[in-house]
Amino acid sequence: MSIPQALLENAMFHQNLWWSYAKEGGLEVLNLSEGLQHYLGPAVVVLEDIMGDYETALLRLKIEEALKDENAISSEFDMRFNASYETLKGKRSFQHQLRVLQVDGERIVWANCIDVSEMVALEREMVDAQGRMTLTNMYDRQQALEERNTFITNSYNKQSRFLALLSHELRSPLLGISSLVKRLRLGSDVSPEVSSMLKTIAMTAEQSTYLVNDILTYSQTEYDGITLHPAEVSLPELLESVKQLTKSIASDKNLIISLVYLGEHQYVLADGVRLTQILINLIVNGIKFTQYGGVNIEVSETKKDYFLFKITDSGEGINNERLQQIFEPFAQLETDEGRYTNNTRYLGAGLGLFVVKQLVELMGGEIKVASEVGVGTTFTFELKLECLDKNRLAASVSEGVTKLVVLQKEPCLKSSTQIGTVSVNSETATQNLCLDPLKILIADDSKINRMVLAGYLADLQCEVVEAKDGREAWELFKAQKFDYVLLDIQMPFIDGVEVSKRIRDLYNQGKAPSLKGVFAITAGGDASGFITEEERHDTLGFDEWLVKPVSKNQIVKLLQKDYRASDEQKDIKLEVENKKINYDSKQKDERDDLASIDDVPKQFHHLFESFVVEMTSGLKELNELNLLNNREKIKKTAHYLKGNCMLFQLTGLVKLFKSIEMIQEMNTNKVASNLSRFEETKNVLQKLILNVKNLEKSGSISHNKQ
Structure with missing residues (x-):
């Protein structure tokens, strides 16, 4: 089998780029033009030699396809494809036009080649350019979206932070109002009409305070998160505190707040502020929707370090559809149902239960709710709270039966932690308390807060000096001798933390020998929000950290202790106190039981x-x-x-x-x-x-x- 003589004698034909393929006696016969051979250089024996490093099955597939096509020998048959060869000029791309010739009854595949390397390179460059343009557009778009997202996030964070700051600023006057109204209601010359109005003011202030607390917690959750700060807490005292805080709201509807503590341990490691907020929100929520009966708090110690909290009300109950939505934020804003109870409108933005869920989960628990319409609702959650074995509550039932504990209504003589949040206890009679004459410095930029604290201290026959900002407080402390100092934290010129540190340094130099204690009294929460990661609570110079509202009973407890006394003096005082406690306990045991x-x-x-x-x-x-x-x-x-x-x-x-x-x-x-x-x-x-x-x-x- 051979190429027609006429073609072979044509010199121009040999300079063109072509190759032919045929099979003869089962062997492949491959012919290349001089022009193509000049491109490739080395002798080409088999089909794979043409492809070089770019060897693929492409040529064989196309040849097989052409030979099998019955219409391939017609003039209309036209098969075109691109393939790259390794040539003396480097990688070159060729367009192939395949035709099938019939010679002496045998089929020959004829491939005419055109060098399209420049065109392929240009095409590739255009594709790359298009790709780069697309990537550039995508990058620009992504950058624009990120900038927009950053702007939205910053705006949202600013709003959340503003909300948090606003909530804090609202807490201070509200707590001041509550404290002043409480003092006025205790007066003997208050008429029934005025007493009723004061009662309404007190209830409104308390509800507003709870609402502001929820907004503050919500904004903290959305803005920068909430960090728990566990400290030594007396769980029975905390529960009694919660009961007293919610008792006034319940009594306005003639409802009862009952409390049962079933546990063996008194002291646990917990974030008392957050646990109190959880319980208050659940109790107030129960009060809102209860007409008769009341709310019961039951806390049981299921096993060591695990406590089950159960808050049950005898209210109207919640239907199943509503039950699925109660933990969503602002759920209460979607409907006015239930917002008016017994002709009383209760303040709320629908954040209470959402905040509860967030805090319970943050503390490692899960809150559940069960309700029956017309019967009542029960919220339950279990928390792991490390028990401190130094104090175990006495059992009231024989061995083999779950031990039950009677809550002590008397305030404890010793605060729960040296540096921590002092829990709020029920108001006890302090009118007859005898204290040595004390000189006390109060620093707060809120006049109403200074009035409240000064009023408490005046009842205790204390000499009070007031400062309206941190700078004035520091100057007064340097100029006069004080037994105790009460500092607000967020004050103009110099904040309370800085004043406390300066007082500590002065005391360490021996220049304030009469000082017995320095206390933080703030509406801004516990100490964690006012110190850096490198600092500890005891580096602030405060002996106690109180969160407003501060009761008179708390002030009395603070003034009963000399925080700067030597260890020997403390041991002697503690021994005297213990003897007195033991004696009093023996005298009261039978009566108290x-x-x-x-x-x-x-x-x-x-x-x-x-x-x-x-x-x-x-x-x-x-x-x-x-x-x-x-x-x-x-x-x-x-x-x-x-x-x-x-x-x-x-x-x-x-x-x-x-x-x-x-x-x-x-x-x-x-x-x-x-x-x-x-x-x-x-x-x-x-x-x-x-x-x-x-x-x-x-x-x-x-x-x-x-």
């Missing part, structure tokens, strides 16, 4: 006689049921009587009835164990009978006094 009419809110005194009669009858029934070993009826009767005790706020009796219920849960059928359960139930019933008799006796004494 029994309930009296003084434990019952005055608004329920008119129901007291009926309550005692029902309790006496109920205890008699329980005694009979215990003889019959009727565990189910014992539980039901004890549960009913426990509810009455919750209404009358008789916490000790609530715990005893709770223990009876739990004793019946002992899962055994052994005779010996049944006898044990009978004896344990009998012992608790005897305690209840003694309490009811003391209640009746105290009621009679109170009636005779009247």
Whole structure:
């Protein structure tokens, strides 16, 4: 098989770029033009030699395709493709036009080649340019989007920060109003009409304070996050504090706030400020939607370091559809349903439960809610709080039964931490408290706050010097001798932290020998927000850090301690205090263990006689049921009587009835164990009978006094 002679004799034909392919006797026959051979250089024997480093199956695929095509020999057949060869001039791209020739009955593939390297390079450059243009546009667009996003984020952060600052500025006057109104309401010359108006002002101020606290927490969550600051906290005292803080709002609707603490430990490691905020929000939420009854707080120690919090109200309940939305922010703004209760409008932006959920999750817990329309709602969450074993609460039930604890209503003589947030306790009688004459410096840029603190201290016969900013406070401290200093943190010219550090340095130089303590009193939260990462609380120079509102009882506690006394002096004072506590405890144990009419809110005194009669009858029934070993009826009767005790706020009796219920849960059928359960139930019933008799006796004494 050969190329036609006419073509071979044409010199121009040999200078063109072409190659031919055929098979002869099963072997491949490859012919190249002189022009193409000149490009390639080395002799070409097989088809792969043409491709060089760019060898692919492309040529063979195209040849096979052309040979199999029945119409390939027609003049209309036209197969074109590009392929690159390794030539003496480097990589070159060629366009191939394949045709099939019929010679002596055999098919020959004829490939005419055109060097299109410049065109391919230009095309590639155009593609690259288009790609670069696209990437540039994408980059510019991305940069524009990032700049816009940065602008939006900065604007949002500025708004959130402004909201946080505004919330802080609102807290201070609101707390001042609450404190002044409280002092006015305690006055003996206040008329009933004025007292009613003051009560309304106090309620509005308290609700506004809770709302501002929620806004502040929400803005912190959205802007820069919230950091927990665990400290040593007395959990029973914190719970009692929460009860007292919400009690006034509940009493305005004739509702009861009851509290039961079932635990073995008193002190835990927790962020007391945030835990208090969680509980207050849940209680206030329950008060809003409750018409009759009240709200019950029950805290149990499920196991060491784990505490279950349960807040139950007897309100209107929540339907399932609404239940799915209650933890969403601003959910309350979407509807006015429930915002008016008993003709009273409650302030709120729908942030309370959202804030609760955020804080519970931040503390490692999960909040759950269960509700039944017309019955009430229960919120539960469990938190891991490290227990501090140095103080365990005494058990009130025999071994083998869950231990129940009676909350102490007296304020503790020792603050929970050396540097921490002092918890708010219930107001106790301090009018007759005798303190040595003390000279105290108050520094606060809010006149109303200075008035509140000065009023408390005046009642305690203290000499008070006021400063309206940090600079004036520092000058006064250098010029005069003070026993205690109370500093606001955010003040003009020099802030409270800087004043405290200067006072500390002066004291360390021996130039302030009379100083007994320096205290921070601020509406801005705990110390963590005012120190750098390198600093510690004790580097600020403060002996205690209090968060407004500050009660008179807190001030009294602060002034009972010399924080700058030597260790020897502290040991002597502590020994004296312990002896006094032990003596007082022995004198009061028997009396404190029994309930009296003084434990019952005055608004329920008119129901007291009926309550005692029902309790006496109920205890008699329980005694009979215990003889019959009727565990189910014992539980039901004890549960009913426990509810009455919750209404009358008789916490000790609530715990005893709770223990009876739990004793019946002992899962055994052994005779010996049944006898044990009978004896344990009998012992608790005897305690209840003694309490009811003391209640009746105290009621009679109170009636005779009247």
